[in-house]
Amino acid sequence: MVDYDAAVAAVQDPNADPILLAKIAYENPEFGANVAVNPRCYPGLKRWIAEFGDERARETLAQYGFTADAFGGPVQDQEAPEQAAQQAAEQQPADAYAADQYAAAQQTAADQYAADQYAADQYNADQYNAAQPAADQYAAQQPAAQAAFEEPVATNPYGFTAEQALTTTDQMQIAQIAQYAPELRACIARNPNTYPALIEWLGQLGDPAINAALAFRQ
DSSP, X not given: OOOHHHHHHHHHOTTOOHHHHHHHHHHOGGGHHHHHHSTTOOHHHHHHHHHHSOHHHHHHHHHTTOOTGGGXXXXXXXXXXXXXXXXXXXXXXXXXXXXXXXXXXXXXXXXXSSTTOOSTTTTOHXXXXXXXXXXXXXXXXXXXXXXXXXXOOOOOXXXXXXXXXXXXXXXHHHHHHHHHOGGGHHHHHXXXXXXXXXXXXXXXXXXXXXXXHHHHHO
């Protein structure tokens, strides 16, 4: 369980790690209302709190117009956010962001996994083009790694494609793909626009395909 003082500091930090906020909401439900109003609390986590948080947290979200119904009905996978992340990392089905079977859905669905909008402006087309020569040089030095990569077949029900996962600059979409389409995480790992917090999380999953994709970035 997250230490009380650490939880207090995190919920008050406008730059808090979204994964830590999810962990606090699940393991320290008395902080649910505080997590809900933190600017880094992304909609997927709000959805989970609206469904499973304590009364104070649900009332706080309701004041801002966030309810379980507002998100399209009950959460299908009732695992806690971080439990869902690990479960998806182990390639088990997940719907709804790491210890025993965390599914990507609740870890969680990130309409805005990086709620501070870390991305689109900072990783715009100019920055992508500036980084591309280095990526091309690395690819030339690592032909085996390049050749070994095969685009995975998209099996998610949300319509996310491998091409989107590899090229999108939309940070909200990147977070959603990582959440709802675990089979495309290796593509997200190769996408130069993927923000550092998500790259760090992907590296913790222990998936060989993802690790190979992350090595390609270096």
